[in-house]
Amino acid sequence: MSEVRVRIAPSPSGFLHIGTAKIALFNWLYARQTGGTFVLRLEDTDADRTEEEFVQAMCDGFKWLGIDWDEGPAFGDEPQKGDFGPYRQSERNQLHRDAGQKLLSEGKAYRCFCTKEELDIERERAQKEKRPPRYNGKCRDLDAAESQARHEAGERNVVRFKVPEGQTIIEDLVQGTVETQNKEFDDFVILKPTGDPIFHLAVVVDDGDMNITHVFRGDDHLTNTSRHAMLFDALGYDRPIFAHLPMVLDEQGKKYSKRLHGANVLDWREDGYLPETMLNYVALMGWSPGDDEEIFTRDELVKAFSVDRLGKSAAKFDMKRLQWINGQHMRTMPIEELRDRVLPRLSEAGIDFSGKSEEWLTQMAAICQEKLKTLNEIVDYTDFFFKDIDEYNAKAVKKQFQKEGALDRLEIILAVFQENDCTTQALHDAIEAVCEEKELGLGQINPLVRLSLSGKMMGPGVFELAELLGKDECIKRLENAIEYVKGL
Ligand code: GLU
Numbered sequence: 077m078s079e080v081r082v083r084i085a086p087s088p089s090g091f092l093h094i095g096t097a098k099i100a101l102f103n104w105l106y107a108r109q110t111g112g113t114f115v116l117r118l119e120d121t122d123a124d125r126t127e128e129e130f131v132q133a134m135c136d137g138f139k140w141l142g143i144d145w146d147e148g149p150a151f152g153d154e155p156q157k158g159d160f161g162p163y164r165q166s167e168r169n170q171l172h173r174d175a176g177q178k179l180l181s182e183g184k185a186y187r188c189f190c191t192k193e194e195l196d197i198e199r200e201r202a203q204k205e206k207r208p209p210r211y212n213g214k215c216r217d218l219d220a221a222e223s224q225a226r227h228e229a230g231e232r233n234v235v236r237f238k239v240p241e242g243q244t245i246i247e248d249l250v251q252g253t254v255e256t257q258n259k260e261f262d263d264f265v266i267l268k269p270t271g272d273p274i275f276h277l278a279v280v281v282d283d284g285d286m287n288i289t290h291v292f293r294g295d296d297h298l299t300n301t302s303r304h305a306m307l308f309d310a311l312g313y314d315r316p317i318f319a320h321l322p323m324v325l326d327e328q329g330k331k332y333s334k335r336l337h338g339a340n341v342l343d344w345r346e347d348g349y350l351p352e353t354m355l356n357y358v359a360l361m362g363w364s365p366g367d368d369e370e371i372f373t374r375d376e377l378v379k380a381f382s383v384d385r386l387g388k389s390a391a392k393f394d395m396k397r398l399q400w401i402n403g404q405h406m407r408t409m410p411i412e413e414l415r416d417r418v419l420p421r422l423s424e425a426g427i428d429f430s431g432k433s434e435e436w437l438t439q440m441a442a443i444c445q446e447k448l449k450t451l452n453e454i455v456d457y458t459d460f461f462f463k464d465i466d467e468y469n470a471k472a473v474k475k476q477f478q479k480e481g482a483l484d485r486l487e488i489i490l491a492v493f494q495e496n497d498c499t500t501q502a503l504h505d506a507i508e509a510v511c512e513e514k515e516l517g518l519g520q521i522n523p524l525v526r527l528s529l530s531g532k533m534m535g536p537g538v539f540e541l542a543e544l545l546g547k548d549e550c551i552k553r554l555e556n557a558i559e560y561v562k563g564l
Contacts, residue, residue: 080112081289084145085165085279087119088130091340092137094332095294095324098358102292102321104143105359105381115286116148118164121278128152137341141351142374160286165278172273175281175311176235176266184310185266187223187233188215210262211236235267237277237307244302249319250386251295256302264303280304284313295320319383321362322390329392338393348421348450353402360401361391371404399449406448415441418454425455427462439544443536457535461544465531465553468560472533476523477561486561488514489525490554498547500539507539528557 084100086092107114116138120127131151138145147158162168179185188211199209215223216238227233239261246254266277273281283291298320308315324332337343344354356372363386365372372380406414415438422429429437444457468477476482488510496506507521526538529550535541542550 078289080107080110081115081287082107082112082292083115083117083288085117085119086134088127088134090130090133091342092134093334093339094341097137097141097341098324098362099293099321100143101355101358102362105378106290108378109381113146116145116163117282118149120164120166140342140345141355165282168282169272171285172278172281173271176273176277179237179310180235185235185237186216186218187227188236189226189231189233190214213263216263232269234265234269236263237266239263239306244305246301246305246318249317249383250388251298251320261303276300276303276307280307283316284308284311288316291316292319292321295322319386321386324361325390325392327393327395348452349402350405353405357398357401362387371401403449407445411438411442411445414445418451421451421454427459429462443540447536460530468527468531469533472527476527478564482524483561485520485524486554486558489521493550493554498543498550500543503539503542529553
Protein backbone atom coordinates (compact mmCIF):
# COMPACT_ATOMS: atom_id res chain seq x y z
CA MET A 77 0.00 0.00 0.00
CA SER A 78 1.12 3.50 -0.64
CA GLU A 79 2.30 5.63 2.23
CA VAL A 80 -0.50 6.70 4.54
CA ARG A 81 -1.45 10.35 4.14
CA VAL A 82 -4.17 11.70 6.39
CA ARG A 83 -5.33 15.19 7.12
CA ILE A 84 -7.40 17.41 9.32
CA ALA A 85 -9.25 20.09 7.41
CA PRO A 86 -10.80 22.50 9.88
CA SER A 87 -12.34 25.86 9.19
CA PRO A 88 -10.48 28.22 11.47
CA SER A 89 -13.33 29.68 13.46
CA GLY A 90 -11.53 31.08 16.47
CA PHE A 91 -10.54 28.08 18.53
CA LEU A 92 -9.94 24.37 18.36
CA HIS A 93 -13.26 22.67 19.06
CA ILE A 94 -13.14 19.50 21.13
CA GLY A 95 -14.88 17.63 18.30
CA THR A 96 -12.27 18.75 15.78
CA ALA A 97 -9.56 17.75 18.22
CA LYS A 98 -11.02 14.27 18.38
CA ILE A 99 -11.08 13.90 14.61
CA ALA A 100 -7.57 15.30 14.38
CA LEU A 101 -6.38 12.88 17.02
CA PHE A 102 -7.53 9.79 15.16
CA ASN A 103 -5.99 10.98 11.91
CA TRP A 104 -2.81 11.83 13.76
CA LEU A 105 -2.71 8.51 15.62
CA TYR A 106 -3.12 6.65 12.38
CA ALA A 107 -0.33 8.61 10.76
CA ARG A 108 2.02 8.16 13.69
CA GLN A 109 1.26 4.48 13.97
CA THR A 110 1.83 3.74 10.31
CA GLY A 111 4.76 6.09 9.79
CA GLY A 112 2.53 8.12 7.50
CA THR A 113 2.03 11.84 7.06
CA PHE A 114 -0.41 14.07 8.90
CA VAL A 115 -1.48 17.15 6.99
CA LEU A 116 -3.11 20.30 8.33
CA ARG A 117 -5.23 21.96 5.70
CA LEU A 118 -7.23 25.05 6.45
CA GLU A 119 -10.67 25.33 4.97
CA ASP A 120 -10.57 29.06 5.25
CA THR A 121 -12.73 30.12 2.36
CA ASP A 122 -15.39 31.70 4.59
CA ALA A 123 -12.97 33.37 6.92
CA ASP A 124 -12.85 37.12 7.25
CA ARG A 125 -10.06 39.52 8.03
CA THR A 126 -9.38 38.26 11.53
CA GLU A 127 -8.46 34.92 10.07
CA GLU A 128 -4.79 35.00 11.16
CA GLU A 129 -5.82 35.25 14.79
CA PHE A 130 -8.28 32.44 14.28
CA VAL A 131 -5.63 30.24 12.73
CA GLN A 132 -3.25 31.03 15.56
CA ALA A 133 -5.86 30.23 18.20
CA MET A 134 -6.67 26.92 16.57
CA CYS A 135 -3.06 25.93 16.10
CA ASP A 136 -2.37 26.79 19.74
CA GLY A 137 -4.95 24.14 20.59
CA PHE A 138 -3.20 21.53 18.46
CA LYS A 139 0.16 22.47 19.88
CA TRP A 140 -1.02 22.23 23.45
CA LEU A 141 -2.34 18.74 22.77
CA GLY A 142 0.87 17.76 21.04
CA ILE A 143 -0.88 16.98 17.77
CA ASP A 144 1.88 18.03 15.43
CA TRP A 145 1.54 18.17 11.68
CA ASP A 146 4.06 17.16 9.05
CA GLU A 147 2.63 19.36 6.34
CA GLY A 148 0.69 22.54 6.68
CA PRO A 149 0.41 26.23 5.92
CA ALA A 150 2.66 29.05 6.98
CA PHE A 151 1.36 31.20 9.77
CA GLY A 152 2.99 33.61 12.15
CA ASP A 153 6.73 32.94 12.03
CA GLU A 154 6.31 29.39 10.88
CA PRO A 155 6.95 28.60 7.23
CA GLN A 156 4.83 26.26 5.16
CA LYS A 157 5.78 22.60 5.51
CA GLY A 158 5.34 19.98 2.80
CA ASP A 159 5.32 19.63 -0.98
CA PHE A 160 1.60 19.53 -1.57
CA GLY A 161 0.77 23.14 -0.82
CA PRO A 162 -0.74 25.56 -0.69
CA TYR A 163 -2.46 24.26 2.43
CA ARG A 164 -5.04 26.99 2.70
CA GLN A 165 -8.13 26.32 0.72
CA SER A 166 -8.44 30.00 -0.13
CA GLU A 167 -5.16 29.74 -2.06
CA ARG A 168 -6.29 26.70 -4.00
CA ASN A 169 -9.19 28.38 -5.72
CA GLN A 170 -7.72 28.08 -9.21
CA LEU A 171 -7.19 24.34 -8.78
CA HIS A 172 -10.84 23.95 -7.87
CA ARG A 173 -11.99 26.04 -10.81
CA ASP A 174 -9.77 24.03 -13.15
CA ALA A 175 -11.26 20.80 -11.86
CA GLY A 176 -14.75 22.17 -12.52
CA GLN A 177 -13.68 23.11 -16.04
CA LYS A 178 -12.22 19.68 -16.60
CA LEU A 179 -15.51 18.05 -15.66
CA LEU A 180 -17.34 20.48 -17.93
CA SER A 181 -15.11 19.79 -20.89
CA GLU A 182 -15.42 16.05 -20.40
CA GLY A 183 -19.19 16.29 -20.32
CA LYS A 184 -19.30 15.18 -16.66
CA ALA A 185 -20.73 18.50 -15.58
CA TYR A 186 -22.87 21.16 -17.20
CA ARG A 187 -23.87 24.75 -16.81
CA CYS A 188 -27.27 25.36 -15.35
CA PHE A 189 -29.02 28.62 -16.15
CA CYS A 190 -32.15 28.04 -14.10
CA THR A 191 -33.07 31.11 -12.10
CA LYS A 192 -33.70 31.18 -8.40
CA GLU A 193 -37.42 31.76 -9.10
CA GLU A 194 -37.62 28.68 -11.29
CA LEU A 195 -35.87 26.59 -8.68
CA ASP A 196 -38.15 27.93 -5.95
CA ILE A 197 -41.24 26.96 -7.91
CA GLU A 198 -39.82 23.49 -8.46
CA ARG A 199 -39.03 23.15 -4.74
CA GLU A 200 -42.53 24.16 -3.73
CA ARG A 201 -44.04 21.74 -6.18
CA ALA A 202 -41.89 18.94 -4.78
CA GLN A 203 -42.92 19.86 -1.26
CA LYS A 204 -46.60 19.76 -2.18
CA GLU A 205 -46.18 16.40 -3.84
CA LYS A 206 -44.15 15.21 -0.85
CA ARG A 207 -41.14 14.48 -3.00
CA PRO A 208 -37.62 15.38 -1.84
CA PRO A 209 -36.70 18.73 -3.37
CA ARG A 210 -34.38 17.89 -6.21
CA TYR A 211 -33.10 19.68 -9.22
CA ASN A 212 -35.13 18.43 -12.18
CA GLY A 213 -32.23 18.26 -14.63
CA LYS A 214 -33.65 20.86 -16.99
CA CYS A 215 -30.24 22.11 -18.21
CA ARG A 216 -28.59 18.69 -18.28
CA ASP A 217 -28.94 18.20 -21.98
CA LEU A 218 -28.36 21.72 -23.21
CA ASP A 219 -26.16 21.83 -26.24
CA ALA A 220 -22.58 22.38 -25.05
CA ALA A 221 -21.78 25.09 -27.58
CA GLU A 222 -24.99 26.96 -26.82
CA SER A 223 -24.35 26.69 -23.14
CA GLN A 224 -20.83 28.06 -23.53
CA ALA A 225 -22.12 30.93 -25.64
CA ARG A 226 -24.72 31.89 -23.04
CA HIS A 227 -22.04 31.76 -20.36
CA GLU A 228 -19.71 33.96 -22.38
CA ALA A 229 -22.54 36.38 -22.98
CA GLY A 230 -22.65 36.84 -19.22
CA GLU A 231 -25.76 34.87 -18.36
CA ARG A 232 -25.70 33.86 -14.72
CA ASN A 233 -25.15 30.14 -14.18
CA VAL A 234 -23.82 27.48 -11.87
CA VAL A 235 -21.98 24.32 -12.79
CA ARG A 236 -23.69 21.10 -11.80
CA PHE A 237 -22.16 17.66 -11.59
CA LYS A 238 -23.87 15.10 -13.79
CA VAL A 239 -24.61 12.36 -11.30
CA PRO A 240 -23.95 9.11 -13.14
CA GLU A 241 -26.34 6.18 -13.16
CA GLY A 242 -25.80 3.23 -10.90
CA GLN A 243 -24.88 3.01 -7.29
CA THR A 244 -22.08 4.14 -5.04
CA ILE A 245 -20.62 1.79 -2.50
CA ILE A 246 -18.32 2.93 0.26
CA GLU A 247 -16.53 0.60 2.61
CA ASP A 248 -16.37 2.83 5.64
CA LEU A 249 -13.92 1.68 8.30
CA VAL A 250 -16.38 2.57 11.05
CA GLN A 251 -19.83 2.55 9.48
CA GLY A 252 -19.30 -0.55 7.36
CA THR A 253 -20.64 -0.79 3.83
CA VAL A 254 -22.60 2.30 2.85
CA GLU A 255 -24.51 1.73 -0.33
CA THR A 256 -26.50 4.43 -2.08
CA GLN A 257 -28.41 4.51 -5.32
CA ASN A 258 -27.12 7.43 -7.36
CA LYS A 259 -30.65 8.31 -8.40
CA GLU A 260 -31.20 9.48 -4.83
CA PHE A 261 -28.99 12.45 -5.69
CA ASP A 262 -29.80 15.31 -7.97
CA ASP A 263 -27.15 16.94 -10.12
CA PHE A 264 -25.52 18.97 -7.40
CA VAL A 265 -23.78 22.30 -7.81
CA ILE A 266 -19.97 22.26 -7.86
CA LEU A 267 -19.20 25.82 -9.02
CA LYS A 268 -21.12 28.89 -7.89
CA PRO A 269 -22.13 31.67 -10.29
CA THR A 270 -18.87 33.39 -9.35
CA GLY A 271 -16.95 30.32 -10.48
CA ASP A 272 -15.91 29.58 -6.92
CA PRO A 273 -16.15 25.96 -5.80
CA ILE A 274 -18.72 24.44 -3.49
CA PHE A 275 -17.30 22.52 -0.52
CA HIS A 276 -17.83 19.12 -2.17
CA LEU A 277 -15.63 19.95 -5.12
CA ALA A 278 -12.99 21.75 -3.09
CA VAL A 279 -12.56 18.98 -0.56
CA VAL A 280 -12.31 16.29 -3.22
CA VAL A 281 -9.80 18.22 -5.31
CA ASP A 282 -7.71 18.97 -2.25
CA ASP A 283 -7.76 15.41 -0.99
CA GLY A 284 -7.08 14.12 -4.48
CA ASP A 285 -4.20 16.48 -5.19
CA MET A 286 -2.68 15.90 -1.79
CA ASN A 287 -2.78 12.12 -2.29
CA ILE A 288 -4.82 11.68 0.87
CA THR A 289 -5.22 7.94 1.48
CA HIS A 290 -7.54 7.91 4.51
CA VAL A 291 -10.18 10.34 5.71
CA PHE A 292 -11.23 10.10 9.34
CA ARG A 293 -13.93 12.70 9.78
CA GLY A 294 -17.18 13.46 11.57
CA ASP A 295 -20.21 11.33 10.75
CA ASP A 296 -22.07 14.54 9.93
CA HIS A 297 -20.25 14.23 6.61
CA LEU A 298 -21.43 10.72 5.91
CA THR A 299 -24.23 11.89 3.63
CA ASN A 300 -21.71 13.89 1.61
CA THR A 301 -19.45 10.95 1.05
CA SER A 302 -21.32 9.35 -1.82
CA ARG A 303 -21.15 12.65 -3.68
CA HIS A 304 -17.47 12.88 -2.90
CA ALA A 305 -16.88 9.35 -4.10
CA MET A 306 -18.56 10.16 -7.43
CA LEU A 307 -16.39 13.25 -7.79
CA PHE A 308 -13.20 11.34 -6.95
CA ASP A 309 -14.10 8.85 -9.66
CA ALA A 310 -15.06 11.50 -12.19
CA LEU A 311 -11.84 13.44 -11.67
CA GLY A 312 -9.75 10.29 -11.98
CA TYR A 313 -8.41 10.26 -8.43
CA ASP A 314 -8.13 7.18 -6.26
CA ARG A 315 -10.76 7.39 -3.57
CA PRO A 316 -9.41 7.62 -0.05
CA ILE A 317 -10.61 5.12 2.53
CA PHE A 318 -13.24 6.75 4.74
CA ALA A 319 -13.91 6.39 8.44
CA HIS A 320 -16.83 8.41 9.77
CA LEU A 321 -16.62 8.99 13.48
CA PRO A 322 -19.36 10.01 15.87
CA MET A 323 -19.54 13.55 17.21
CA VAL A 324 -18.53 14.58 20.69
CA LEU A 325 -21.63 15.05 22.83
CA ASP A 326 -22.01 17.19 25.92
CA GLU A 327 -23.06 15.83 29.31
CA GLN A 328 -26.68 16.03 28.26
CA GLY A 329 -26.03 14.00 25.14
CA LYS A 330 -26.39 16.89 22.69
CA LYS A 331 -23.80 17.87 20.13
CA TYR A 332 -21.12 19.80 22.04
CA SER A 333 -22.13 23.38 21.33
CA LYS A 334 -19.52 25.94 20.42
CA ARG A 335 -20.90 28.15 23.13
CA LEU A 336 -20.36 25.68 25.96
CA HIS A 337 -17.37 25.94 28.25
CA GLY A 338 -14.98 23.22 27.20
CA ALA A 339 -15.86 23.42 23.52
CA ASN A 340 -12.55 25.22 23.19
CA VAL A 341 -9.83 22.70 23.92
CA LEU A 342 -7.81 25.40 25.68
CA ASP A 343 -10.59 25.82 28.27
CA TRP A 344 -9.31 22.56 29.69
CA ARG A 345 -5.81 23.92 29.98
CA GLU A 346 -7.24 26.83 31.89
CA ASP A 347 -9.14 24.48 34.17
CA GLY A 348 -5.99 22.59 35.08
CA TYR A 349 -6.20 19.54 32.87
CA LEU A 350 -3.11 18.02 31.33
CA PRO A 351 -2.82 17.75 27.57
CA GLU A 352 -2.08 14.04 27.96
CA THR A 353 -5.36 13.70 29.87
CA MET A 354 -7.28 15.33 27.07
CA LEU A 355 -5.65 13.12 24.43
CA ASN A 356 -6.34 10.07 26.55
CA TYR A 357 -9.93 11.06 27.25
CA VAL A 358 -10.77 12.18 23.74
CA ALA A 359 -9.31 8.94 22.37
CA LEU A 360 -11.50 6.89 24.69
CA MET A 361 -14.55 8.80 23.53
CA GLY A 362 -14.20 7.24 20.10
CA TRP A 363 -12.10 4.16 20.53
CA SER A 364 -11.92 1.31 22.98
CA PRO A 365 -8.66 -0.40 23.78
CA GLY A 366 -10.29 -3.80 24.09
CA ASP A 367 -9.16 -4.44 27.65
CA ASP A 368 -9.63 -2.66 30.96
CA GLU A 369 -6.76 -0.28 30.44
CA GLU A 370 -7.89 3.32 30.66
CA ILE A 371 -4.75 5.33 31.14
CA PHE A 372 -2.59 5.94 28.10
CA THR A 373 0.31 8.24 27.48
CA ARG A 374 0.63 9.73 24.03
CA ASP A 375 3.13 7.04 22.98
CA GLU A 376 0.99 4.28 24.39
CA LEU A 377 -1.97 5.56 22.41
CA VAL A 378 0.05 5.52 19.22
CA LYS A 379 0.97 1.90 19.89
CA ALA A 380 -2.41 0.70 21.10
CA PHE A 381 -4.66 2.47 18.59
CA SER A 382 -6.43 0.24 16.14
CA VAL A 383 -8.93 1.22 13.50
CA ASP A 384 -11.13 -1.81 14.12
CA ARG A 385 -11.84 -0.63 17.65
CA LEU A 386 -13.23 2.73 16.63
CA GLY A 387 -16.76 3.09 17.94
CA LYS A 388 -19.85 3.79 15.93
CA SER A 389 -21.90 5.48 18.60
CA ALA A 390 -21.25 8.82 20.18
CA ALA A 391 -20.01 9.13 23.72
CA LYS A 392 -21.43 11.67 26.15
CA PHE A 393 -18.99 13.90 27.90
CA ASP A 394 -18.26 12.59 31.39
CA MET A 395 -16.58 15.10 33.70
CA LYS A 396 -16.06 12.58 36.48
CA ARG A 397 -14.17 10.26 34.22
CA LEU A 398 -12.14 13.08 32.80
CA GLN A 399 -11.17 14.21 36.29
CA TRP A 400 -10.28 10.72 37.28
CA ILE A 401 -8.06 10.30 34.23
CA ASN A 402 -6.41 13.62 34.99
CA GLY A 403 -5.72 12.48 38.53
CA GLN A 404 -4.21 9.25 37.24
CA HIS A 405 -1.85 11.08 34.92
CA MET A 406 -0.80 13.37 37.73
CA ARG A 407 -0.08 10.42 40.02
CA THR A 408 2.19 8.69 37.56
CA MET A 409 4.14 11.79 36.63
CA PRO A 410 7.67 12.22 38.02
CA ILE A 411 7.34 14.51 40.99
CA GLU A 412 9.68 17.18 39.59
CA GLU A 413 7.50 17.37 36.53
CA LEU A 414 4.36 17.74 38.58
CA ARG A 415 6.08 20.46 40.60
CA ASP A 416 6.99 22.34 37.43
CA ARG A 417 3.46 22.06 36.15
CA VAL A 418 1.73 23.26 39.31
CA LEU A 419 4.03 26.20 40.07
CA PRO A 420 2.70 28.39 37.24
CA ARG A 421 -0.79 27.90 38.66
CA LEU A 422 0.41 29.29 41.99
CA SER A 423 1.99 32.26 40.24
CA GLU A 424 -1.22 32.92 38.36
CA ALA A 425 -3.04 32.96 41.68
CA GLY A 426 -0.64 35.65 42.89
CA ILE A 427 1.29 33.36 45.23
CA ASP A 428 4.95 34.22 45.64
CA PHE A 429 6.98 31.09 46.30
CA SER A 430 10.36 32.61 45.51
CA GLY A 431 11.44 32.26 49.14
CA LYS A 432 11.10 28.47 49.08
CA SER A 433 13.82 26.06 48.05
CA GLU A 434 13.44 23.73 45.13
CA GLU A 435 13.47 20.84 47.54
CA TRP A 436 10.67 22.34 49.61
CA LEU A 437 8.58 22.98 46.51
CA THR A 438 9.16 19.43 45.32
CA GLN A 439 8.02 18.17 48.68
CA MET A 440 4.95 20.38 48.48
CA ALA A 441 4.04 18.85 45.13
CA ALA A 442 4.73 15.39 46.52
CA ILE A 443 2.29 15.69 49.42
CA CYS A 444 -0.44 16.77 47.00
CA GLN A 445 0.25 14.27 44.25
CA GLU A 446 -2.12 11.59 45.48
CA LYS A 447 -4.98 14.02 45.92
CA LEU A 448 -5.04 16.46 43.05
CA LYS A 449 -7.63 16.08 40.35
CA THR A 450 -6.57 19.19 38.45
CA LEU A 451 -3.46 21.34 38.42
CA ASN A 452 -5.52 24.29 39.61
CA GLU A 453 -6.43 22.55 42.84
CA ILE A 454 -2.85 23.12 43.95
CA VAL A 455 -3.84 26.66 44.92
CA ASP A 456 -6.50 25.54 47.35
CA TYR A 457 -4.30 22.74 48.60
CA THR A 458 -1.29 24.88 49.39
CA ASP A 459 -2.08 28.59 49.61
CA PHE A 460 -1.99 28.49 53.44
CA PHE A 461 1.73 27.77 53.30
CA PHE A 462 2.31 31.20 51.86
CA LYS A 463 0.11 33.39 54.04
CA ASP A 464 -1.31 33.63 57.53
CA ILE A 465 -4.73 32.17 58.08
CA ASP A 466 -7.16 35.06 57.91
CA GLU A 467 -10.27 32.96 58.14
CA TYR A 468 -11.12 29.40 59.14
CA ASN A 469 -13.51 27.41 57.01
CA ALA A 470 -16.91 28.24 58.49
CA LYS A 471 -18.31 24.73 58.25
CA ALA A 472 -15.24 23.31 59.89
CA VAL A 473 -15.42 25.85 62.70
CA LYS A 474 -18.89 24.55 63.51
CA LYS A 475 -17.89 20.93 63.17
CA GLN A 476 -14.55 21.09 64.93
CA PHE A 477 -13.84 24.22 66.93
CA GLN A 478 -17.32 24.51 68.39
CA LYS A 479 -17.44 20.91 69.50
CA GLU A 480 -17.26 20.16 73.15
CA GLY A 481 -13.74 19.48 74.37
CA ALA A 482 -12.16 21.14 71.36
CA LEU A 483 -10.12 23.47 73.50
CA ASP A 484 -8.73 20.67 75.68
CA ARG A 485 -7.82 18.69 72.63
CA LEU A 486 -6.09 21.65 71.03
CA GLU A 487 -3.98 22.03 74.19
CA ILE A 488 -3.03 18.36 73.91
CA ILE A 489 -2.09 18.86 70.27
CA LEU A 490 -0.01 21.92 71.07
CA ALA A 491 1.91 19.96 73.67
CA VAL A 492 2.62 17.21 71.17
CA PHE A 493 3.99 19.73 68.71
CA GLN A 494 6.09 21.40 71.39
CA GLU A 495 7.57 18.16 72.63
CA ASN A 496 8.32 16.39 69.36
CA ASP A 497 10.31 16.78 66.21
CA CYS A 498 8.21 18.31 63.49
CA THR A 499 8.49 15.38 61.09
CA THR A 500 5.63 13.43 59.59
CA GLN A 501 6.66 10.23 61.31
CA ALA A 502 7.40 11.72 64.74
CA LEU A 503 4.14 13.66 64.81
CA HIS A 504 2.16 10.72 63.60
CA ASP A 505 3.59 8.43 66.28
CA ALA A 506 3.20 11.00 69.04
CA ILE A 507 -0.40 11.77 68.17
CA GLU A 508 -1.21 8.08 68.03
CA ALA A 509 0.36 7.54 71.42
CA VAL A 510 -1.47 10.45 72.98
CA CYS A 511 -4.77 9.27 71.51
CA GLU A 512 -4.28 5.90 73.10
CA GLU A 513 -3.34 7.39 76.40
CA LYS A 514 -6.29 9.77 76.54
CA GLU A 515 -8.68 7.36 74.87
CA LEU A 516 -9.31 9.63 71.96
CA GLY A 517 -9.90 8.71 68.34
CA LEU A 518 -7.67 10.06 65.56
CA GLY A 519 -10.86 11.52 64.10
CA GLN A 520 -11.12 13.77 67.14
CA ILE A 521 -7.60 15.08 66.70
CA ASN A 522 -6.50 15.18 63.08
CA PRO A 523 -9.25 17.46 61.73
CA LEU A 524 -8.42 19.92 64.50
CA VAL A 525 -4.76 19.85 63.52
CA ARG A 526 -5.68 20.41 59.89
CA LEU A 527 -8.04 23.26 60.63
CA SER A 528 -5.57 24.99 62.92
CA LEU A 529 -2.67 24.70 60.53
CA SER A 530 -4.39 25.28 57.21
CA GLY A 531 -7.75 26.84 58.00
CA LYS A 532 -9.39 24.14 55.88
CA MET A 533 -11.20 20.86 56.06
CA MET A 534 -9.37 19.21 53.22
CA GLY A 535 -5.91 19.15 51.78
CA PRO A 536 -2.70 17.17 51.88
CA GLY A 537 -1.98 14.80 54.78
CA VAL A 538 -1.92 16.72 58.07
CA PHE A 539 1.46 15.57 59.33
CA GLU A 540 3.05 16.00 55.95
CA LEU A 541 1.82 19.55 55.76
CA ALA A 542 2.93 20.19 59.36
CA GLU A 543 6.44 19.05 58.50
CA LEU A 544 6.56 21.46 55.58
CA LEU A 545 5.22 24.33 57.66
CA GLY A 546 7.94 23.82 60.25
CA LYS A 547 7.79 23.59 64.01
CA ASP A 548 7.68 27.29 64.88
CA GLU A 549 4.95 28.06 62.40
CA CYS A 550 2.88 25.08 63.54
CA ILE A 551 3.13 26.15 67.16
CA LYS A 552 2.20 29.71 66.27
CA ARG A 553 -0.83 28.55 64.32
CA LEU A 554 -1.94 26.20 67.07
CA GLU A 555 -1.68 29.01 69.61
CA ASN A 556 -3.72 31.25 67.33
CA ALA A 557 -6.35 28.53 67.02
CA ILE A 558 -6.54 28.19 70.79
CA GLU A 559 -7.06 31.95 71.15
CA TYR A 560 -9.71 31.83 68.45
CA VAL A 561 -11.60 28.98 70.11
CA LYS A 562 -11.45 30.76 73.47
CA GLY A 563 -13.15 33.71 71.82
CA LEU A 564 -16.03 31.69 70.39
N1 GLU B 1 -14.09 21.60 7.06
C1 GLU B 1 -14.80 20.35 7.21
C2 GLU B 1 -15.17 20.18 8.66
O1 GLU B 1 -14.54 20.81 9.50
C3 GLU B 1 -13.92 19.22 6.75
C4 GLU B 1 -14.65 18.07 6.28
C5 GLU B 1 -13.75 16.90 5.93
O2 GLU B 1 -12.96 16.52 6.78
O3 GLU B 1 -13.81 16.43 4.81
O4 GLU B 1 -16.10 19.51 8.98
